[in-house]
């Protein structure tokens with residue numbers, strides 16, 4: 362008797378490993394490994410979540426009606442073209458499954474977010490990697506990978522883990538030169554951290570002016586609600602229709618819906634989080650560069666730090682040193698960047714402790 366065998370490709374998937382959150386023998390760790398909100402969730406989101414506790418026997422609103430209306434108000438979008446998901450991860454996976462399958466190709470950039478090749482393999486399709494230039498996605502390299510089998514291009518803007526971004530004219534050039542049958546998915550999970558820059562756009566205008574571009578967003582980053590799993594996609598009508606057919610009827614829990622709406626409407630918290638991130642990302646970047654480490658110009662709530670090719674100062678040794686002191690950052694070997702660590706922006710105390718500990722490591 363043979364056990365059931367999954368579809369071809371499934372066993373090639375390396376299960377995603379999230380950031381660690383514990384170090385054996387250390388009670389209080391500093392977790393800078395998963396790009397979570399530095400300030401914790403908005404108190405208004407916590408109150409909305411708690412207020413729902415007595416209604417846990419009820420199914421949620423399968424259409425996320427109030428949340429989509431809130432998103433439409435906040436971002437000036439058509440609520441009918443917003444689809445919510447259990448994290449943007451769910452929506453990325455549903456897009457891959459709905460638009461690609463065995464024999465199809467999906468283009469991802471070299472150091473792009475790891476969910477894209479995972480979602481592609483889970484759909485039975487083949488990930489195709491486009492080289493980057495200076496740790497940033499390269500439009501010409503992506504276009505060079507297009508074949509008649511290409512179904513989707515996934516691009517995070519800004520990208521995790523590099524923090525780099527494509528400006529609006531480059532994204533438009535990518536869209537203009539992709540075949541119309543190719544879905545362009547712009548993953549703007551970190552968009553809310555960025556204000557006042559005319560060289561960045563999350564891509565709304567491309568979604569509005571085409572029928573083959575989708576923008577995905579997350580409540581796990583600036584809104585600091587990673588635990589409830591909440592994300593959304595702004596889509597052309599045809600893509601929203603497809604997502605609404607393939608998603609589970611109750612894919613977003615009621616606590617996620619109410620907490621998300623409350624967080625969205627807490628403008629003070631949002632502004633405080635944005636300012637905190639801008640200040641401490643700049644501070645951390647400067648301190649690291651002062652020590653001769655290479656740091657990309659990140660637009661997200663994290664920095665990517667490259668360690669030197671000296672045997673005593675590798676990223677692996679820095680990671681082990683930090684971990685022994687209870688500071689958890691993220692190794693980047695899985696992203697093809699074994700010489701780098703990604704460090705999320707935490708509180709003032711956490712960033713000071715991280716820099717002090719790293720100095721200790723570099724000065725040994």
Ligand SMILES: Cc1ncc(COP(=O)(O)O)c(C=O)c1O
Pocket residue numbers: 395396447448449450451474517519520521548550578579580581587590591592
């Ligand atoms: C670029 C990018 N997209 C999507 C996600 C997933 O976010 P969510 O928690 O909404 O599934 C992440 C999380 O780290 C990310 O970095």
